Amino acid sequence: MNEPSGPTFVGARGQSWIDVTLATAPIAKRIADWTLRSDTSSDHRVIAFSVVEEEGGAPEIEKGFVTRSVNWRAFSSELEGILADREWEEMTSIDKEPEIDRRVAMLTGAITEAASNTLQRRRARVRPVTWWTPVLTQLKKEYYRARRRYQECRNDERRPELRKESKHSYRVYRNGVRCQKKKSWDQFIVEES
Secondary structure, three states, X not given: OOOOOOOOXXXXXXXXXXXXOOOOHHHHOOEEEEEEEOOOOOOEOEEEXXXXXXXXXXXXXXXXXXXXXXXXXXXXXXXXXXXXXXXXXXXXXXOOHHHHHHHHHXXXXXXXXXXXXXXXXXXXXXXXXXXXXXXXXXXXXXXXXXXXXXXXXXXXXXXXXXXXXXXXXXXXXXHHHHHHHXXXXXXXXXXXX
């Protein structure tokens, strides 16, 4: 997403384009007013941008297709019918980028339409985070239990003690999450380099 408007880091030892803005293709189309600002006390310049909302509100997220038990003959037949209706030309040598883009868009649209007509949609599900552990689950339960004891306590003498326990449980849980996230990130960096 970074536009050629100068380095994002300017310091005493030099300058670089170290800070980047990443977005998925659908979101990237909606990013506007991408700028770098120097109104900070940091060596890193502030990256500012707007995400323009699509008409009609937030876009509906497309679910994928179930491909385990597919009737591929039905899919192929549907795709051939759609391509015939759209007067698909056989692939020949194409050397102009707009023509390539047009054909790719046409073929992608035809495949998606054929899949929508013949395949089942995958159900939306929440993907678990890769860094979560059973220990974090236990710490979370302990924090919720301590917080509930504090919130439900009607004994004024015991409330301060239960409040301390609740805050301590929260800090332990929060630190566990932070450590696990960092550990997972460090592992990801090692695997990707």
